[in-house]
Amino acid sequence: MVVVMQAGVEDALIEAVIGRLSRFGFDVHRSSGVSQTVLGAIGVQPDFDVRQVQVLEGVAEVYRVTEPYKIASRTWRRGDTVIDIAGIEIGRDRVAVMAGPRVYENEAQLESTAALLVDQGVRFLRTGLLRPKKAAHSSEWPADDRLRQMRAVADTHGLHLVVEVSDQTLVSQAAAVADIFLIPSTGMQNEVLLMEAARAGKPVILQRGLAATIEEWLMAAEKILAQSNARVMLCEGGIRTFEQSTRHTLDLSSIPVVQAKSHLPVLADPSHGTGLRNKVTPMARAAVAAGAHGVLIDIYPDPPSALRDGPQALFFEQFVELMAQIRLIAAAVGRTVASPAR
């Protein structure tokens, strides 16, 4: 931590700040310039609240020098984290495509989607449950049955199952069937959910919250990593800005930023990020071009009849066209996307 004193403050005030820093457990180095004194405080803990120093009399500015996360940082691990899902590596030179209906409605729907994915060489089936309208645990919401059906479809087609886990009441049920958990943006700040999901031992995709800085997103990842679950993937899903012509603003520059700061793979979700079908294709292509390790795409056999979020889902033929384009783009940046089975 670096503490910049106000110009011209008397020495007693500087000494008081030094004393206070020592009591916080820091080793303090004082460096006095012509008009300003700067204090270096070594030994800061990641979660030290720098405002505790900011409010001291005579202090002008405080900079936390170490990142507020540790295991998630490149400092902790130089090389890239590569997550192996039954032989498919995420985080290396493959662009992992994860697609499917955001909300599972029925077996026929998932069946036809799974068949398309296999056709396109896609290995990850992504889906989820409707959020509870009434009580959690209600009999109107037989999550278990649906989860078992999802698993059966995935097994039939040899696909890995990515299940959205939006709250902790779902964790144990989803753990019984999912290969990968997806925590949606609304869950990023839910600490109980992060802990429970981490402890289930599944690889976790952590979507960025709408108001989350990249730093906060990595701090949320840290909470999962700290539970000894090392298989965390990040997923850019859009941030909230003043621009309203897309639902959110997909911040693709977060991809190279995360790759510099962290060793974790980073994906993008242009369906959630843009919210409108005809923006999904260009932004999915852009995500791959920006270096994403994967993309999540909403598709439905008939998007207009989807119960939820149909307007942001691709039709099958649009998905096939997108796959053709991202295969070429992946090649341009030294990555690969699986080729169609036939």
Added chain:
Amino acid sequence: MVVVMQAGVEDALIEAVIGRLSRFGFDVHRSSGVSQTVLGAIGVQPDFDVRQVQVLEGVAEVYRVTEPYKIASRTWRRGDTVIDIAGIEIGRDRVAVMAGPRVYENEAQLESTAALLVDQGVRFLRTGLLRPKKAAHSSEWPADDRLRQMRAVADTHGLHLVVEVSDQTLVSQAAAVADIFLIPSTGMQNEVLLMEAARAGKPVILQRGLAATIEEWLMAAEKILAQSNARVMLCEGGIRTFEQSTRHTLDLSSIPVVQAKSHLPVLADPSHGTGLRNKVTPMARAAVAAGAHGVLIDIYPDPPSALRDGPQALFFEQFVELMAQIRLIAAAVGRTVASPAR
């Protein structure tokens, strides 16, 4: 819902959109101008996803005309909702001050705070528990004991107890002691928490999420109201903007906006909103001047030694000074703040 067709689209396309709207259950009125056709679709349900129409061919823009919330709106209830807490009315001409240590640390701390509140005529003691660092339900986090202690202190001093409930694992324990629940900004999107908190039957203060529009905030309130819990108060706690010299940007214009759209009382939390002690006093004054029905203020006997968020808490003497100022400001806007006991 109003559907604006693109200029110059052929009639067949317009008819197709009308057909689609009818199948969604709308009653459609067509109005054709010189260059553009506008369709009025009556009978929309509050949660209809207008993007379903936005993506249809030939459609230029879609406007949801009815608000996406119902019970929370002034349309549902013209007069102000007034919440009676043992004879103290929130939502009428009183400015309710709710103050105390954001995190309960020990009885001595709460005791001295409670004594100060009584002195100042304040009737609401606001506090909470540290967020779990490890597992929920862990033995390291004996929530029950602490909650009982809070209640005892409140009872000794005749204060109403406002308890922060940040996740649903806390709901039943907190319900045993709290007079009012406070859902913090990070919980606004947690639907399970909203439902469980609503069903506990306590009055609920719902803090605005950092990325929440006023509309989304009212939609979250609607989820509580829909559980037949009518005692909801809103609390502006700051939004995330590009400005970083305060932790968040306290959006005080939300106060008159909410008062026009909704019948619910609206409070403000300048401690959370600004994050820095010397900004709390001016912004608390400003909130009262803007017409807030109450303010939440963090205070500690010794803020620098607080375990958490000390930098945004007032010292006792600052709180006393603030109280004197807001009594005058409340009077200027036709409201009252309780006078000191002595």
Added chain:
Amino acid sequence: MVVVMQAGVEDALIEAVIGRLSRFGFDVHRSSGVSQTVLGAIGVQPDFDVRQVQVLEGVAEVYRVTEPYKIASRTWRRGDTVIDIAGIEIGRDRVAVMAGPRVYENEAQLESTAALLVDQGVRFLRTGLLRPKKAAHSSEWPADDRLRQMRAVADTHGLHLVVEVSDQTLVSQAAAVADIFLIPSTGMQNEVLLMEAARAGKPVILQRGLAATIEEWLMAAEKILAQSNARVMLCEGGIRTFEQSTRHTLDLSSIPVVQAKSHLPVLADPSHGTGLRNKVTPMARAAVAAGAHGVLIDIYPDPPSALRDGPQALFFEQFVELMAQIRLIAAAVGRTVASPAR
């Protein structure tokens, strides 16, 4: 400037960065901790682009320690700048109210407004010209005549004239009549305008740009101060955020922030900031409660018939009521607002 090296970088890289910093003209102090090296670089010029260091190999983070502005800062001048306008001091214990039609339309309109201001003890008449629709200098836009009429009305009533100067083609004409220049938010980034306005020698109110951080706003003020024009007032006018129920978000916390960082007076413009009449009154009250040295209020004799921005202007009777309220609020925070003449 403080340069934090990446953890574990080899010494040669650190030496290379030190060498580069020396060539930039810095005096470098090296401080090596267990895992990380931090370099203090003393002698930075306010406008040094820290990204030049940020992109060097081995560098993790760079913090500019000195503010990017100088004359505008409290370091340059400890005490408050007080601007004396013919005996009326702005920046001390008075809340200066500046009101009038945003756009001058005709003499009758300005006459009746001026009479109301005198009645209310207000000393500043604020107005401006319509922005040119066609060419600057066009004969359709006889700025000179209108400016002379404004001056005549101000003189008749003994008022000080505040004129909005939105582009540099207006500077010399406006200088002939105005007592104070008001640079609107759209002009904050127009460097030619800032320089020309500064050199006209009038006191300047500098409104914050919609996307301007407080730091950038102070840097813009610095450009005026650097032209040896010390009479600069800042004016919060709203920032752009995701919230769209008000036109902009009036960031009232900027008032205490600016007062801590700078010695310049700071005003607020709730008409521009909220854009809607019924939000102006609560936010004007809030600005005074937050400690603003003044407020700018749009008023028209008949707002609905105003050529421009009528919806954000108060009716006369609303203004009178607002004045009564802010007199009380000013008193609550140790300030005064002039009393009505009768």
Added chain:
Amino acid sequence: MVVVMQAGVEDALIEAVIGRLSRFGFDVHRSSGVSQTVLGAIGVQPDFDVRQVQVLEGVAEVYRVTEPYKIASRTWRRGDTVIDIAGIEIGRDRVAVMAGPRVYENEAQLESTAALLVDQGVRFLRTGLLRPKKAAHSSEWPADDRLRQMRAVADTHGLHLVVEVSDQTLVSQAAAVADIFLIPSTGMQNEVLLMEAARAGKPVILQRGLAATIEEWLMAAEKILAQSNARVMLCEGGIRTFEQSTRHTLDLSSIPVVQAKSHLPVLADPSHGTGLRNKVTPMARAAVAAGAHGVLIDIYPDPPSALRDGPQALFFEQFVELMAQIRLIAAAVGRTVASPAR
């Protein structure tokens, strides 16, 4: 315009609003539902201020149905605008690359850059002048000489010259040498600059302002188009959001959004948008993948010694590598980038 009345308002109020709309010149259609009345007002002028209706008693919401711009919209012109620069078409199937030193420093620098561009098949040399530090027109800032030198270098290499025009004092000088004007983001709101630049008769690249919605950006383009200058290109350059790890947030979803709303070509400037060299390459690739008609790239022979913005400029070898990548990506989306000369 669609006017939604509050639920349950009395008929007299509705009639008053209808009367008011008629006086504004609208043709009004009334449509009454069970609980709410909706008024369609036909004949609105693009720049009508809808707030004039929003503030009327009994009005709940107002939606402007027509876009606030006209010539810039797809309604005005269905097909894409293609701008022909001496045989090179922008807006069709070519990705136009425009590169060079953001600030012209000396002939040697521009010579070597131009040679590289020719080598890479790039046809547009992009550069500009330092912003005036002191007075405009000052002898310390011999713009004319520098502009002539730029032109000479461009001519020698057969390149088209793109010159940044940041304020109107530069327009006539720049017009003497430039093939294309570039109005930077800080100039988007400067109406005098827009008009003067438009009248110079050069094709104009209009960069999006940091706080500009896409609608406002198109309204600024409209001001140029309205001066009978039809050769306008838009350029996404980043918006200001809460995320601070890049200088701005490059909003690539604006590319498909603009392409749906307008017939004008749209480019992207990842150098300005990200502000850091190692983010420029991924975001330039992403812009092409998203469908941009061109990209602007800062390059310098030796970025670390550049007077300004060196940290966001590519080294020559990085530019060559980027060109190779975007040639492949362009092909993937059905576009072309010129091939290297050898």
